[in-house]
Amino acid sequence: MFFSFKNDSYIAVIGDIRQSKRIENRSEVQKKLKQVLEEINLKYDKEIASNFIITLGDEFQGLLCSGTNTMSIITEIEIKMYPVKIRFGVGAGAITTDVNKEMSIGADGPGYYKARDAIEFLKENERKKQTNAADVRFETEGDNQAITIMINTILALLTVIKDSWSDRQREIIWDMLQHQDSQVDVAKRFKIKQPAVQKNLSKGKYYVYRDAMDTIGKALAEIRGNNV
Incomplete structure (x- = not known):
């Protein structure tokens, strides 16, 4: 087991458009x-426990019942909003107010506090102009700090990999992540040869990237809300 949580833990996600x-x-x-x-x-x-909704014009938030699809949701938002860049703060913890399915505004508790802490950490890193500052950060309440450090280290490394992609590599890698099928299928969609797909995946470190994403997903999947 990765995490030790009470069964009232949720995953709060706060997103913020960069610049x-x-x-x-x-x-x-x-x-x-x-x-x-x-x-x-x-x-x-x-x-989803509370729907994702825009809160401050350039910021949005949502509440998940569990951590199972956290990275899938973040990746999908990232892909669909590109080239606009977004930072994500992810917090795991209890929600102390009533949970409204239709709207996450007004929800409060350690889960959201941790997501806010994560966003502020990322903003501060950017102000310090840190090289390859991560665009996703995870924070949690409780005695899970060793695993939290591991997850954030992997998230930082994923950002390094993403920042190295050419436009073509990004297109092909994101297509693979979205469709979860074969290189031959990707080649058909892009009307190119399969070896060209393989070359872009290899240079873009796709399989390392995917395995790291899966590792984070498995860790977060252990977090369950009390209504799951």
Whole structure:
């Protein structure tokens, strides 16, 4: 077992658009974000305790019943919003207020405190201009700090890998992550040869990236809310 949690633990996710004030078509980006979050709410309805919703124009949040699909949701938002970059704070802990399925605004408790701590940590790292600062951070209450450090180290390494991708590598890797099928299938969708797919996956460290994502997913999957 990775984590030790009470059965009232949830996963709170706070997302924040990076350098939002520099975006020229800000209103269009916000409209797109609203649409993407609505799609997430529909697709992952059974795993969501409170729907993802925009809270402060450039920030959004949602509450998950468990950690099972946390990384899938983050990755899907990241892919659909690209090239807009988003930082994600993920917090595991109790929610002390009533949980409203339709709206996560107003929810409170250690889960959200930890997600906020994670977002603020990422912002501070960016202000310090740290090289390859991570764009996802995980925080938790309780006696799980060794595993938390491990997860955040992996998340930082994933950011290093992502930052090394060419545009083509990113397209092919994200296609593989979304469809979860074969290199031959990817080649058909891109109308290229299978060896070209293999070359891009290899140079982009796809299999290392996927295995690291799976490791984080398995760790977070052990976190369960009291209604799961």
